[in-house]
Amino acid sequence: MSDAPSILICDDEADLAAELGEYMSANGWIAMVATSAPDALAVLEGGVTPTCLLTDLRIAEYDGAELVTAARSLPPALQPQIFVMMTGHVVDASEAADFGVDLLYLKPIDPDAILGDICAALSRRNAGKVEG
Amino acid sequence: MTSWLNSARDTLRVLPVALIATTICLFAATALLYVTESQRRALLSATIRSSGWVAYQAQLEYVKSRAAMDSVVMVPSQNALDFLGLRLELLRSRLPLLYSSEEGRFLDEIAGVKSGVQAFEGEIDAFLDRLPLLPADRATADEVLSWIDALEPLGRTLQTALLTSVAYNDEIFRRERELAATPAIVPLMLLFVSGTCLALVLLVQARRDRVRLAAVQTARAAVAAMEENLRGVIEAVPACMAVIDPSDRRVRFVNSGGGAMIDASPDHPDWARLTDAAFAAARLEGAQWGTLALTFDTAEGAIISLRGSLCNVIWEGRPQILMVLADTTRVRDADLQLLQAAKLATLGEMATAIAHELNQPLAVIRMAVANAHRMLASDGERSLIAAKLDRVASQVDRAKRIIDQVRRYGRLPTGRPTRFSLRHAVELAVGFVAEQYRAFGIRLSIQLDIPADLMVTGEQTMFEQVIVNLLINARDAFEARTTPGRAPCVFVRARVAGDNAVIEVEDDAGGIDNEMMSRLFEPFSTSKPVEKGTGLGLSLARSVVRDMNGQITGENIAEGARFTVVLPIASAPSAQEAA
Numbered sequence: 001m002s003d004a005p006s007i008l009i010c011d012d013e014a015d016l017a018a019e020l021g022e023y024m025s026a027n028g029w030i031a032m033v034a035t036s037a038p039d040a041l042a043v044l045e046g047g048v049t050p051t052c053l054l055t056d057l058r059i060a061e062y063d064g065a066e067l068v069t070a071a072r073s074l075p076p077a078l079q080p081q082i083f084v085m086m087t088g089h090v091v092d093a094s095e096a097a098d099f100g101v102d103l104l105y106l107k108p109i110d111p112d113a114i115l116g117d118i119c120a121a122l123s124r125r126n127a128g129k130v131e132g
Numbered sequence: 133m134t135s136w137l138n139s140a141r142d143t144l145r146v147l148p149v150a151l152i153a154t155t156i157c158l159f160a161a162t163a164l165l166y167v168t169e170s171q172r173r174a175l176l177s178a179t180i181r182s183s184g185w186v187a188y189q190a191q192l193e194y195v196k197s198r199a200a201m202d203s204v205v206m207v208p209s210q211n212a213l214d215f216l217g218l219r220l221e222l223l224r225s226r227l228p229l230l231y232s233s234e235e236g237r238f239l240d241e242i243a244g245v246k247s248g249v250q251a252f253e254g255e256i257d258a259f260l261d262r263l264p265l266l267p268a269d270r271a272t273a274d275e276v277l278s279w280i281d282a283l284e285p286l287g288r289t290l291q292t293a294l295l296t297s298v299a300y301n302d303e304i305f306r307r308e309r310e311l312a313a314t315p316a317i318v319p320l321m322l323l324f325v326s327g328t329c330l331a332l333v334l335l336v337q338a339r340r341d342r343v344r345l346a347a348v349q350t351a352r353a354a355v356a357a358m359e360e361n362l363r364g365v366i367e368a369v370p371a372c373m374a375v376i377d378p379s380d381r382r383v384r385f386v387n388s389g390g391g392a393m394i395d396a397s398p399d400h401p402d403w404a405r406l407t408d409a410a411f412a413a414a415r416l417e418g419a420q421w422g423t424l425a426l427t428f429d430t431a432e433g434a435i436i437s438l439r440g441s442l443c444n445v446i447w448e449g450r451p452q453i454l455m456v457l458a459d460t461t462r463v464r465d466a467d468l469q470l471l472q473a474a475k476l477a478t479l480g481e482m483a484t485a486i487a488h489e490l491n492q493p494l495a496v497i498r499m500a501v502a503n504a505h506r507m508l509a510s511d512g513e514r515s516l517i518a519a520k521l522d523r524v525a526s527q528v529d530r531a532k533r534i535i536d537q538v539r540r541y542g543r544l545p546t547g548r549p550t551r552f553s554l555r556h557a558v559e560l561a562v563g564f565v566a567e568q569y570r571a572f573g574i575r576l577s578i579q580l581d582i583p584a585d586l587m588v589t590g591e592q593t594m595f596e597q598v599i600v601n602l603l604i605n606a607r608d609a610f611e612a613r614t615t616p617g618r619a620p621c622v623f624v625r626a627r628v629a630g631d632n633a634v635i636e637v638e639d640d641a642g643g644i645d646n647e648m649m650s651r652l653f654e655p656f657s658t659s660k661p662v663e664k665g666t667g668l669g670l671s672l673a674r675s676v677v678r679d680m681n682g683q684i685t686g687e688n689i690a691e692g693a694r695f696t697v698v699l700p701i702a703s704a705p706s707a708q709e710a711a
Contacts, residue, residue, distance in 0.1 A: 013492055015523065019499030026506055058488070058571060088491035089484060089571065107495035111502045 005051040005122065006030035008080070010040035010067060012059045020054070023111045037062035041070055044078060052118055053080040057087035057099070065099050072100060082121050084114070148340075151333045158326035166319045173308075184297035186229050191290045193223040198287070201276050208273040216276070217263050224256050230293065245289050252286040359448070371440070372457040374403065375447050381407055384452065393459060394430070402431055410455055414442045425460075425679055427548060435548060437464040468545050468594075471672050475597055478604060479542055485568040489534050493527035500524050537564060545594050549680070551702050552592040554626065554633050555584050561599035562624055565607070574610055575621040582626045582633060587702040590680035598676050598684075599624075601669040602637040602695050609641035609693065632682075632698045640691035652686045 007029050011017040014035050021031035032050060034040035037059050044053075053071055057064040068083055083101040086109065096104035102121050105114065200216040231246040259279065266272045366373050372393045375385040383398040394402045406428055413426040423441045430436060440457035447454070479486075504520040507513070541564060562578060569576050588595075603622065610620045623638040644652065653674045670686070677684040682699035 013496065015496045015527070016492070016499060019496060019503055019523075023499060023503050023506070026503070063573075086495075088488040088495065107491040108498040109495065111499055 004028055004030050006032065006048075007052045007054060007118075008032045008034065008040060008043055008048075008050040009054050010034045010037060010059065010064070011056040011086070012036060013056065020111060020114075024115065027115055037064065037067040040067055044071055044074060044080075047078065049078050050080050051122065052082040052084060054084040054086065054114075057085055058089060068100055081125055082118055084118065148333050148336050151329050151336070155326045155329040155333065158322055158329065162319045162322040162326065165322065169319075184294075184301050186226075187290065187294040187297040190223070190226045190230050191294045193219070193226045194283075194287050194290050197223045198280065198283070201280050205273050205277045205280070208268050208270060208276075210268045213263065213266065213268055213272070217260065220256055220260055220263075224253065224260065227253050227256075245293055248289055249286070252283065255282070366454075369456075372438070372455075372459070374398070374407075374455045375445070376407055376442075376453040376455055378451070378453050381411065383407060385447070390457075393436070393457075406457075407455070410438075410440075410442060410457070425681070435461075437461045467672065467675055471594060471597060471676070472544055474601070474669060474672060475541060478597075478600060479538065481604075482565075482568055485571055486534065486538055488571065489567045490531055493531040493534075496527045497524050500527070540593065541596075541600075543593060545591050549590050550592065551587045551589050552595075553584055554586050554588045554635070554699070555580050555582050557592055557596050558599055558624065558626055558635060561596040561603065564596070564600055565603045569603075569607065569622070572607060572610070573620070574607060575619055577621055577623045579623070580626040582628055586628070586633060588633060588680065588699045589702040590699075591676070594676045595680065598673040598697065599635070599637065601673055605669065605695075606637060606639035606641065606693075609639055628701070629698075631701055633701050635697040635699070636694055637697075638689065638692065638694040642692055643688035644686065644693045649686070649688070653684070 005028075007021075007024050009017045009020050009024075009031060010033075011020075012035050017033045017035060021033045024031040030050075032043060032048070034043060037055070040053070040055065044050075053068070055064040055067050059067070064085055064087075068085065071079060071083070082103070084103040084105070085096070085099050085101045086105045086107055088107040096102060103114075103117050197216070197219040200212070200219040204212045204216050227249050230249060266275070366387045369387065370389055372390040373387040374383045374390050376382070377384050381404075383403040386394070386396060386398050386403070388396075394400060394406060409426050409428060410424060413424040423439070425437070425439045428436050428438055437460045438457040439460045440455065443454050443456070445452055445454040500520045500523045504517050504524075507517050507520070537560070540560075558580060562576065566576060603624070606622045621640060623636070625636045625638070627634050653670050670684075674684050677697055677699070680699055682697060684695065684697045686693060686695045688694075
């Protein structure tokens with residue numbers, strides 16, 4: 001991939017979204033920020049396909065899990081490659097697979113870890129594609 | 133039977149009056165009779181005796197005239213003739229008195245001689261006319277002699293009149309003697325009868341007075357016994373009871389319960405303080421004092437909770453105010469402990485929500501720190517790094533606010549009422565559950581139409597717990613039953629209605645079961661599973677609201693349930709309180 005990877009961050013906690021966006025930008029990513037699930041979905045449906053979608057689980061009025069489901073139902077060309085979820089809640093479902101995402105984090109989380117994990121997942125995915 | 137008794141009673145009532153009237157009449161009759169009788173007697177004896185005297189005088193003159201005529205017959209001198217003329221004149225003057233005077237007319241027998249006597253009067257007049265012409269000789273003597281015979285019938289008539297008169301007088305004397313022997317038997321009888329009547333009146337009256345006196349004494353004894361009983365009951369009641377004079381609000385009497393709680397002496401200064409507090413706390417319900425609840429600082433420094441009432445009583449014959457107060461400190465302490473337990477349970481339930489809330493600022497801090505590190509490593513601009521640190525500081529403040537709220541909520545209630553802003557308290561309570569509601573996806577619609585400086589009086593954290601309880605109940609109601617196709621929503625509204633503030637918590641979760649509705653505020657009644665609730669929330673809510681002199685009610689509305697809390701608005705603080 002010659003182009004810089006891009007990430008869409010969806011969290012109603014604006015400060016958090018902004019800080020994370022800034023961090024990713026500083027690490028060479030193109031960062032987009034949405035503070036509500038409908039906004040994020042509008043970005044996706046608008047034809048901008050980020051490499052990675054990172055969403056909070058509990059977002060006012062519209063659940064993060066619903067956003068993931070909606071994104072998964074988009075045409076494959078519009079779907080992000082990596083799905084990441086963050087939550088401040090102690091959730092019963094502690095497996096990433098339960099939410100249909102690649103990575104699941106509990107807040108607060110070190111952004112270095114998020115970045116490292118995303119990059120690793122991305123390279124695994126790409127390696128798989130090459131092999132496949 | 134009753135009518136007979138009534139008529140007997142009426143008779144008894146009329147009897148003395150009738151007796152008194154009869155007695156008065158009899159007295160008057162006796163007096164009148166006595167006066168008339170004595171008058172008649174005096175008149176009778178006077179006239180009868182006078183009539184006898186008139187007859188006697190006439191008879192006397194007749195005899196004297198007869199003697200004068202005899203002397204003329206024996207010696208017919210001029211002197212004898214003159215003397216005869218004088219005598220006849222006198223006799224002539226006495227005769228009409230017999231029948232024409234008042235005294236003479238009184239006896240019929242004497243009045244009956246009138247015609248006979250008048251015939252002789254004419255003859256005497258004729259003889260008297262001739263007498264001066266008669267010579268003093270024998271012929272005259274013979275004429276006089278023959279005239280003596282002619283006057284003989286007059287002599288007999290006069291004699292009869294005299295005798296009749298004498299006979300009458302004898303009879304009168306006899307009657308008078310009789311009367312003197314049995315003096316005034318009739319008036320005496322009358323006096324006796326009236327005296328008897330009087331005695332009867334007095335007897336009846338005395339009997340009635342005795343009956344009345346006995347009734348009055350019985351009633352007085354009953355009143356005294358009742359007062360003694362009341363005193364005994366008041367003494368025995370294990371509550372503080374004091375009798376207060378309404379004129380100066382001084383305590384006049386204190387029972388043993390009051391003595392144990394404050395002081396046995398009504399003059400103790402704490403009584404005045406307690407009385408003032410009670411009057412301030414008591415609410416008038418109609419014309420009667422209502423119930424009251426207050427807290428009181430004792431001289432020993434303890435805070436006691438009191439519940440009771442003021443009421444009007446008659447004490448020692450005067451209208452007084454009875455203050456009855458029960459020490460509910462232990463009940464209140466138990467309530468407070470329950471409330472605390474309920475609060476801590478809520479707090480435990482909300483631990484995850486609180487953890488999430490705290491995680492948010494921590495997550496922001498973590499990101500900001502990572503960015504600041506990166507900036508430092510790449511020799512970034514100082515101002516940008518400073519901005520990151522500011523963001524960290526503001527997030528720390530946010531976390532502190534959350535922790536403060538939890539700490540506030542976990543604090544033991546003091547049980548001491550204060551004035552507080554209703555709006556602020558409702559906002560704090562709503563803020564406490566807001567995150568949970570967000571987590572559960574329940575919308576909170578807040579509409580507080582009350583000014584921030586609207587104050588109510590009570591224990592603020594306990595009141596907040598009431599609102600939190602209502603909001604948690606609403607949340608649990610949605611958990612039990614959700615209306616499909618609709619976002620669950622809870623409304624919190626506040627408004628002013630007259631002297632009261634009204635707070636409503638309303639959900640659209642389908643409402644409360646009818647079976648549950650009737651015992652909504654009873655302790656240990658719950659529709660929740662055992663692990664969810666104690667069944668004490670609404671019972672405690674009611675006792676908290678009642679302590680604030682307010683009311684809490686629950687009702688079903690179209691889509692769900694609505695709880696309404698009505699609280700009296702606290703008046704502006706007095707200068708003393710403000711100081």
